[in-house]
Amino acid sequence: xxxxxxxxxxxxxxxxxxxxxxxxxxxxxxxxxxxxxxxxxxxxxxxxxxxxxxxxxxxxxxxxxxxxxxxxxxxxxxxxxxxxxxxxxxxxxxxxxxxxxxxxxxxxxxxxxxxxxxxxxxxxxxxxxxxxxxxxxxxxxxxxxxxxxxxxxxxxxxxxxxxxxxxxxxxxxxxxxxxxxxxxxxxxxxxxxxxxxxxxxxxxxxxxxxxxxxxxxxxxxxxxxxxxxxxxxxxxxxxxxxxxxxxxxxxxxxxxxxxxxxxxxxxxxxxxxxxxxxxxxxxxxxxxxxxxxxxxxxxxxxxxxxxxxxxxxxxxxxxxxxxxxxxxxxxxxxxxxxxxxxxxxxxxxxxxxxxxxxxxxxxxxxxxxxxxxxxxxxxxxxxxxxxxxxxxxxxxxxxxxx
Amino acid sequence: xxxxxxxxxxxxxxxxxxxxxxxxxxxxxxxxxxxxxxxxxxxxxxxxxxxxxxxxxxxxxxxxxxxxxxxxxxxxxxxxxxxxxxxxxxxxxxxxxxxxxxxxxxxxxxxxxxxxxxxxxxxxxxxxxxxxxxxxxxxxxxxxxxxxxxxxxxxxxxxxxxxxxxxxxxxxxxxxxxxxxxxxxxxxxxxxxxxxxxxxxxxxxxxxxxxxxxxxxxxxxxxxxxxxxxxxxxxxxxxxxxxxxxxxxxxxxxxxxxxxxxxxxxxxxxxxxxxxxxxxxxxxxxxxxxxxxxxxxxxxxxxxxxxxxxxxxxxxxxxxxxxxxxxxxxxxxxxxxxxxxxxxxxxxxxxxxxxxxxxxxxxxxxxxxxxxxxxxxxxxxxxxxxxxxxxxxxxxxxxxxxxxxxxxxxxxxxxxxxxxxxxxxxxxxxxxxxxx
Ligand SMILES: [Zn+2]
Ligand SMILES: [Zn+2]
Ligand SMILES: [Zn+2]
Ligand SMILES: [Zn+2]
Numbered sequence: 001x002x003x004x005x006x007x008x009x010x011x012x013x014x015x016x017x018x019x020x021x022x023x024x025x026x027x028x029x030x031x032x033x034x035x036x037x038x039x040x041x042x043x044x045x046x047x048x049x050x051x052x053x054x055x056x057x058x059x060x061x062x063x064x065x066x067x068x069x070x071x072x073x074x075x076x077x078x079x080x081x082x083x084x085x086x087x088x089x090x091x092x093x094x095x096x097x098x099x100x101x102x103x104x105x106x107x108x109x110x111x112x113x114x115x116x117x118x119x120x121x122x123x124x125x126x127x128x129x130x131x132x133x134x135x136x137x138x139x140x141x142x143x144x145x146x147x148x149x150x151x152x153x154x155x156x157x158x159x160x161x162x163x164x165x166x167x168x169x170x171x172x173x174x175x176x177x178x179x180x181x182x183x184x185x186x187x188x189x190x191x192x193x194x195x196x197x198x199x200x201x202x203x204x205x206x207x208x209x210x211x212x213x214x215x216x217x218x219x220x221x222x223x224x225x226x227x228x229x230x231x232x233x234x235x236x237x238x239x240x241x242x243x244x245x246x247x248x249x250x251x252x253x254x255x256x257x258x259x260x261x262x263x264x265x266x267x268x269x270x271x272x273x274x275x276x277x278x279x280x281x282x283x284x285x286x287x288x289x290x291x292x293x294x295x296x297x298x299x300x301x302x303x304x305x306x307x308x309x310x311x312x313x314x315x316x317x318x319x320x321x322x323x324x325x326x327x328x329x330x331x332x333x334x335x336x337x338x339x340x341x342x343x344x345x346x347x348x349x350x351x352x353x354x355x356x357x358x359x360x361x362x363x364x365x366x367x368x369x370x371x372x373x374x375x376x377x378x379x380x381x382x383x384x385x386x387x388x389x390x391x392x393x394x395x396x397x398x399x400x401x402x
Numbered sequence: 403x404x405x406x407x408x409x410x411x412x413x414x415x416x417x418x419x420x421x422x423x424x425x426x427x428x429x430x431x432x433x434x435x436x437x438x439x440x441x442x443x444x445x446x447x448x449x450x451x452x453x454x455x456x457x458x459x460x461x462x463x464x465x466x467x468x469x470x471x472x473x474x475x476x477x478x479x480x481x482x483x484x485x486x487x488x489x490x491x492x493x494x495x496x497x498x499x500x501x502x503x504x505x506x507x508x509x510x511x512x513x514x515x516x517x518x519x520x521x522x523x524x525x526x527x528x529x530x531x532x533x534x535x536x537x538x539x540x541x542x543x544x545x546x547x548x549x550x551x552x553x554x555x556x557x558x559x560x561x562x563x564x565x566x567x568x569x570x571x572x573x574x575x576x577x578x579x580x581x582x583x584x585x586x587x588x589x590x591x592x593x594x595x596x597x598x599x600x601x602x603x604x605x606x607x608x609x610x611x612x613x614x615x616x617x618x619x620x621x622x623x624x625x626x627x628x629x630x631x632x633x634x635x636x637x638x639x640x641x642x643x644x645x646x647x648x649x650x651x652x653x654x655x656x657x658x659x660x661x662x663x664x665x666x667x668x669x670x671x672x673x674x675x676x677x678x679x680x681x682x683x684x685x686x687x688x689x690x691x692x693x694x695x696x697x698x699x700x701x702x703x704x705x706x707x708x709x710x711x712x713x714x715x716x717x718x719x720x721x722x723x724x725x726x727x728x729x730x731x732x733x734x735x736x737x738x739x740x741x742x743x744x745x746x747x748x749x750x751x752x753x754x755x756x757x758x759x760x761x762x763x764x765x766x767x768x769x770x771x772x773x774x775x776x777x778x779x780x781x782x783x784x785x786x787x788x789x790x791x792x793x794x795x796x797x798x799x800x801x802x803x804x805x806x807x808x809x810x811x812x813x814x815x816x817x818x819x820x821x822x823x824x825x826x827x828x829x830x831x832x833x834x835x836x837x838x
Contacts, residue, residue: 037811273649
């Protein structure tokens, strides 16, 4: 049986079946195509400008390691003129970061990039170990998640850097789309697919250059480039519905490999169909930033957890929804409004009843973006979540000291 | 159940609604009696039928073969599954209720089952209008309709093959294999290719079922197509369509309202005629509405209902032996059966994955399921996306979205089907399902 030849160069032996489209490639072509595609993403979205200082959110995991490696390669190959810095967050969980931080330190040497490690204690005055000590094991996931979301931005700000890139891949984005559909959260759905988060008012811009890269290809790339990375499981990270959505994405990918990108596409399209987003959504013209997103809503980052907390969160939401239904007779309102809506040719979507209160799905009321009064971080509330949590923690600490 | 009213105090577990009967069921975590439960389901259906009634003004009189003056005329897509069977039963009850009060029947109902085991007919000249079922063919599906006919003699039943596909359609090869049972695909060499093919077959069959039902509705002079989707089915549909890259089409598929599909018999393809919405003869024809009267009931509730009112035996799809036998056309035809217990992974469709997933969620977190369907219902239909209609599914094309996507991924020109005057484009989702 003659070995199949690479579908791209047609000279080398094909060694790799691309997870994304099952194309049979040789090692060299796979690496080249993977890099070319990231380059295309970067240029078509105009992610960077020459001379820009960019922090790579580095966890030592495969995604951020591949991101650092690819960015270094592309920066040199295409002359982006970027000043790349590795930025790592130390949550302050004893033992947990030791190995991954060692990995990042080696990466810094391997890629010749400066590394800055910022601790939760520097950023918030609390390490995660101290948080756990103060509030117990239960509920600290919330703290870790909220702190984590802001940590990179705060760290970048400390370094005077205005752009953070993260290793979020296509699987992560697909997962977020399904998760927000499951949660019925159109506002987040409409933001979850955008490659850039943060708007002109936020001090730090965030982007995900690997948005269209399959997780499996990232693993392959790391393998064939012999990258030095650390596989870690985050111990504090369950996010609502994410594990459940992740399981679905994996199953769908098995049935149809393109499903991951198909979900991303659906998410981008649905973002334009969210009431309130439609006016600005003839996105064909506004090339660069189809939908800007609140960095606050961005993907939490680390999780390799598989639905550990799914039950709890679904149960909580189920209960909340039931209470809402009991209170508001929502179904009837929606039905009426929809009938009315159709009569008017479907144009009057703004008149649909908006759910008020803090239910898990706040409908699609356009959130007013503002800056946290305390820390300046972009938030939908006057005081951002992190500052709220810190307030509670600090109050607690004061009491203990008394 | 109890013939004489009983004082609530003497019941061990009184129904929370009537307080007069023993609760024998749990409905949305409340104990209810049989009568209150069936009333609860009926009310949810009738409410939607009422909304539809206001939307469908009675048709103008004397349009030849049209329905009698003043009567609404609906077409029910019967998949032979639980949900559409329950819907049929409830509609029949509604008519009987009105007649018993000396009123006119609120609507005429035509019941149509799209039978994928029948050979797709060769394209008929457009002038012949509705394609007729071949009276000589009897298939398992057409025989399965007999008990329905006996049980609901008031309505007319049709068992028809799916529409002949577009003459130049690249999906045509897929169609041939639609009828083959899943086991026959085992000759396929690559298991992942087989899995992909199964998913694509299911998707295309579902689309063609929908188009065939809409064409039948048009042909029978019906103002609305009624589908049996439960809340659960709509939630499944939402995630399945999103997974297939059809996010843009979701508002047309999940919300009630004008079909949005070019109904024309053989593809409705060309971009010019697509804009005229339907078969083209009368450009100002009112579009067929699509309604989901059971959108507020969970699937498990419909299963319970079917048992309570004694129609479960009608439901062919409840028997696993019918799986993969032409009735796996999923939610588009209103199938309500849960997924079969054991299906090899390669034969799973995306719809199957979602059905399994939501069967689980529905059991434990029913409000989460309802919320998915309700939220998706809020998505806006972009009427003027600038691209005519898809040559396969008939839904509006998303010119802007396609262009942006190609730019983002650095892809070439979009797929087109047919040639010359009949040429038309495919939407993203149909492109995926016809990719092979
Ligand atoms: Zn090659
Ligand atoms: Zn703050
Ligand atoms: Zn009762
Ligand atoms: Zn299509």
